[in-house]
Amino acid sequence: MKKLNNSMKILAFLLLLPSIALADALVFEFGNPAFSGQGYSSHVLSVEQLQYSRRQDVRDEAKSDAARLTREQENTTVAKFIKNVESRIYANLSKQLVDNMFGTSCDSTTTNCPTSGTSEVEGATIYWVKDTTTEIITLTITDENGSVTSMSVPIGDFVF
Numbered sequence: 001m002k003k004l005n006n007s008m009k010i011l012a013f014l015l016l017l018p019s020i021a022l023a024d025a026l027v028f029e030f031g032n033p034a035f036s037g038q039g040y041s042s043h044v045l046s047v048e049q050l051q052y053s054r055r056q057d058v059r060d061e062a063k064s065d066a067a068r069l070t071r072e073q074e075n076t077t078v079a080k081f082i083k084n085v086e087s088r089i090y091a092n093l094s095k096q097l098v099d100n101m102f103g104t105s106c107d108s109t110t111t112n113c114p115t116s117g118t119s120e121v122e123g124a125t126i127y128w129v130k131d132t133t134t135e136i137i138t139l140t141i142t143d144e145n146g147s148v149t150s151m152s153v154p155i156g157d158f159v160f
Contacts, residue, residue: 090121093119093121097117097119097126097128100114100117100128101117101128101130101137101139101153102137102155114130115129115130115132116128116129116130122144123143123144124141124142124143124144125141125142126139126140126141127139127140127141127142128140130155135154135155136152136153136154136155137152137153137155138150138151138152138153139151139152139153
């Protein structure tokens, strides 16, 4: 019984041991650096970076959507048809201009072949002059902004 009594004392001691543990006062501290002040600058930088990234993502998405809409509008059947018609009209106009400049519609019986001409295409003025003595055609294109582009084309150098 004495052994049991000693074991009971040891057991009671071990059970009461955790209650003897020391405790400290509870101190409340803010976990958010905006309130505590510790690490506040990195917190503000992180928040600012997140806001900047979100704004940039919105801008990029808006640009992407606008580009997609433009592509969709340009790839419609009607838009393709209009581009094709414009291309053929410009090709025909340029052929007529070249025929007049180089005199392909003139033959040896025709004496009044044109030596100059002017044309207006979408606000740009195209003026050409053929110098029959030097056999050079000077082509001057003035766009709607006033920029001038000039080309000199020798007539006799084209052999096919």
